[in-house]
Amino acid sequence: MAGKTLYDKLWDDHLVKQRDDGSALIYIDRHLLHEVTSPQAFEGLRLAGRKPWRLDANLATPDHNVPTTDRARGVEGIVDPVSRIQVETLDKNCDEFGILEFKIKDQRQGIVHVIGPEQGATLPGMSIVCGDSHTSTHGAFGCLAHGIGTSEVEHVLATQCLVQQKMKNMLVKVNGKLGPGVTGKDVVLAIIGKIGTAGGTGHAIEFGGEAIRNLSMEARMTICNMSIEAGARVGMVAVDQTTIDYVKDRPFAPKGEMRDRAIEYWKTLHSDDDAVFDKVVQLEGSEIMPQVSWGTSPEMVAGVGGNVPDPDAEADPIKREGIVRALKYMGLKPNMPITEIKLDRVFIGSCTNSRIEDLREAAAVVKGRKVSPSLKQAMVVPGSGLVKVQAEQEGLDKIFLEAGLEWRDPGCSMCLAMNADKLGQGEHCASTSNRNFEGRQGFGGRTHLVSPAMAAAAAINGHFVDVREMMN
Amino acid sequence: MRALKQHQGVVAPMDRSNVDTDMIIPKQFLKSIKRTGFGPNLFDELRYLDEGKPDQDCSQRPINPDFVLNQDRYKNASVLLARRNFGCGSSREHAPWALEDYGFRVIIAPSFADIFYNNCFKNGLLPIVLDEETVDQLFREAEKQEGYQLAIDLEAKTVTTPSGESFSFEVDDFRRHCLLNGLDDIGVTLEDAEVIKAYEESRRETAPWLFGAGG
Ligand code: SF4
Numbered sequence: 001m002a003g004k005t006l007y008d009k010l011w012d013d014h015l016v017k018q019r020d021d022g023s024a025l026i027y028i029d030r031h032l033l034h035e036v037t038s039p040q041a042f043e044g045l046r047l048a049g050r051k052p053w054r055l056d057a058n059l060a061t062p063d064h065n066v067p068t069t070d071r072a073r074g075v076e077g078i079v080d081p082v083s084r085i086q087v088e089t090l091d092k093n094c095d096e097f098g099i100l101e102f103k104i105k106d107q108r109q110g111i112v113h114v115i116g117p118e119q120g121a122t123l124p125g126m127s128i129v130c131g132d133s134h135t136s137t138h139g140a141f142g143c144l145a146h147g148i149g150t151s152e153v154e155h156v157l158a159t160q161c162l163v164q165q166k167m168k169n170m171l172v173k174v175n176g177k178l179g180p181g182v183t184g185k186d187v188v189l190a191i192i193g194k195i196g197t198a199g200g201t202g203h204a205i206e207f208g209g210e211a212i213r214n215l216s217m218e219a220r221m222t223i224c225n226m227s228i229e230a231g232a233r234v235g236m237v238a239v240d241q242t243t244i245d246y247v248k249d250r251p252f253a254p255k256g257e258m259r260d261r262a263i264e265y266w267k268t269l270h271s272d273d274d275a276v277f278d279k280v281v282q283l284e285g286s287e288i289m290p291q292v293s294w295g296t297s298p299e300m301v302a303g304v305g306g307n308v309p310d311p312d313a314e315a316d317p318i319k320r321e322g323i324v325r326a327l328k329y330m331g332l333k334p335n336m337p338i339t340e341i342k343l344d345r346v347f348i349g350s351c352t353n354s355r356i357e358d359l360r361e362a363a364a365v366v367k368g369r370k371v372s373p374s375l376k377q378a379m380v381v382p383g384s385g386l387v388k389v390q391a392e393q394e395g396l397d398k399i400f401l402e403a404g405l406e407w408r409d410p411g412c413s414m415c416l417a418m419n420a421d422k423l424g425q426g427e428h429c430a431s432t433s434n435r436n437f438e439g440r441q442g443f444g445g446r447t448h449l450v451s452p453a454m455a456a457a458a459a460i461n462g463h464f465v466d467v468r469e470m471m472n
Numbered sequence: 473m474r475a476l477k478q479h480q481g482v483v484a485p486m487d488r489s490n491v492d493t494d495m496i497i498p499k500q501f502l503k504s505i506k507r508t509g510f511g512p513n514l515f516d517e518l519r520y521l522d523e524g525k526p527d528q529d530c531s532q533r534p535i536n537p538d539f540v541l542n543q544d545r546y547k548n549a550s551v552l553l554a555r556r557n558f559g560c561g562s563s564r565e566h567a568p569w570a571l572e573d574y575g576f577r578v579i580i581a582p583s584f585a586d587i588f589y590n591n592c593f594k595n596g597l598l599p600i601v602l603d604e605e606t607v608d609q610l611f612r613e614a615e616k617q618e619g620y621q622l623a624i625d626l627e628a629k630t631v632t633t634p635s636g637e638s639f640s641f642e643v644d645d646f647r648r649h650c651l652l653n654g655l656d657d658i659g660v661t662l663e664d665a666e667v668i669k670a671y672e673e674s675r676r677e678t679a680p681w682l683f684g685a686g687g
Binding site: 016056154232325 | 488489490492494495498499500502503504505506507517523526527555556557560561562563564565568583585586587590591594595644645646647649656657658661662664665667668671672675679680681682683684
């Protein structure tokens with residue numbers, strides 16, 4: 001019999017009941033909550049007279065609606081009344097049901113996918129869900145982690161389980177070594193460019209290969225974060241020493257003898273050598289260039305040395321139509337060099353790229369330089385209060401401020417522009433976030449997805465440049 | 473949840489692939505703490521010419537005459553015909569809430585994004601996957617014939633055209649059962665409360681660090 005994949009192992013370990021109709025009950029170890037997708041779930045519990053099944057599995061924080069300036073006033077400081085009600089509703093629900101929440105003024109508050117790993121609330125081998133599609137981020141720890149809808153949030157609160165169908169196994173292998181200046185973000189954008197935004201649909205993706213093994217946990221999180229943009233709800237990386245070193249002293253991680261036991265188990269969390277995948281895709285690490293998205297779907301990417309595509313060169317009529325529409329929305333011409341795309345704003349942040357390593361990479365590029373006067377705004381939004389503190393201890397805030405970037409408070413911010421941070425109509429933004437959909441960062445806004453280093457380089461130049469030319 | 477056994481309704485063809493959840497319901501409307509009332513803002517940025525804001529009277533807004541749902545012949549559509557990878561993007565259940573609130577009961581496409589597909593079933597919406605060729609044919613017929621309707625039978629798992637041509641589709645048994653009967657699946661799961669407790673007990677033995685953790 002063939003060996004098991006990592007996904008098979010995680011599935012088997014969490015299988016509560018296999019039903020005759022092909023569905024299964026899967027146990028959930030960690031449930032993360034935020035203010036946008038939970039109010040209706042709590043309301044549902046209340047209406048049905050139900051209580052959360054297991055309180056200590058839950059952890060909540062507000063992130064989507066929180067302002068990124070002037071946080072001293074806490075919830076009171078949220079200007080938009082509708083946003084404020086949503087954050088207040090989360091506070092009220094967590095208090096009423098007894099769920100641990102890092103509230104807006106708590107230093108541990110941050111983007112839900114940043115704080116889980118930071119606290120050790122994300123541990124290898126866990127099943128983790130959240131009413132947010134970027135829950136795939138946590139798969140970087142060898143977890144079975146994926147986004148769910150609000151009805152499922154209610155279901156997990158009430159039963160600690162989810163009704164699931166097993167997905168298929170897919171391996172994305174990145175061989176060899178990455179070139180200098182090429183980051184996790186470039187790897188994942190290149191993968192999506194290759195397999196498309198539906199390339200992973202119905203599959204749990206495991207990212208493997210030498211290039212992935214050599215990446216830090218931050219970079220692995222960036223890659224798993226965008227599994228959903230590749231169509232896969234689940235993205236994973238096998239556990240190795242890098243994983244164990246990252247989690248072992250975190251506040252929620254096990255201690256003492258319990259930790260030794262845990263580590264022994266964590267070390268089994270990798271695919272067996274003879275495991276069989278339903279689908280395998282390979283990329284050569286050395287061929288991956290810094291990436292820039294030019295269109296309105298994350299698969300519309302090019303290397304920074306490349307050009308915007310020409311729709312006339314596309315044979316598939318549905319794709320051609322998509323390119324024409326995207327170029328029109330983005331205000332770009334066929335065949336124009338990527339480096340000629342001029343920018344209005346730069347956003348460094350989001351659950352994809354707002355961890356300490358991301359900020360260090362961006363700071364290294366802007367250090368001793370100045371933001372181009374042609375930009376309206378360039379901002380850095382750390383992923384959590386603790387990332388912010390650490391960055392300030394390292395002096396990164398000063399580097400950003402001296403270069404002319406804004407240094408904000410943690411939250412989702414301009415990733416989806418639910419708070420006050422947004423693009424104006426027609427504005428181009430170099431963004432380290434994960435979605436370039438129409439209107440995502442503001443009505444009529446034009447998003448270009450890039451790595452933190454590429455965003456920083458674009459901030460200095462006012463247009464895209466190959467960051468490798470700025471490194472010495 | 474509303475049960476759905478059979479449904480017949482006017483088809484609106486939305487000829488666009490990769491329709492994402494930001495397009496289905498833009499983020500400014502996610503601030504509501506209710507489940508209802510999203511219908512007027514379904515496809516907001518495509519449907520109206522101005523920027524939509526929460527709690528606004530949509531009947532006063534300038535509409536985009538080119539958008540399919542704004543054409544008279546599709547006014548009462550309850551079956552949405554769509555292209556590849558419909559519903560990609562975020563996990564927001566506001567997307568199916570908006571579709572349902574608008575009046576759709578069935579969505580037909582060659583493929584759906586996973587989370588969206590799943591969320592539909594929790595809200596009395598039936599997503600149906602038909603192959604690309606069939607979807608193409610339905611697009612042609614719906615665009616050609618005004619008042620074009622499809623009849624959907626979830627029990628028999630078929631979609632039938634006005635000319636009587638019938639296509640069968642796949643749907644897994646559990647989801648079908650819940651939708652046919654309008655079942656709340658939390659209730660169904662809680663029938664297995666003892667099995668869940670037994671699982672928890674054995675996990676406490678083998679992986680005790682997963683329980684009682686806290687900062
Ligand atoms: S940072 Fe962006 S993608 Fe991440 S959770 Fe927040 S809104 Fe979603």
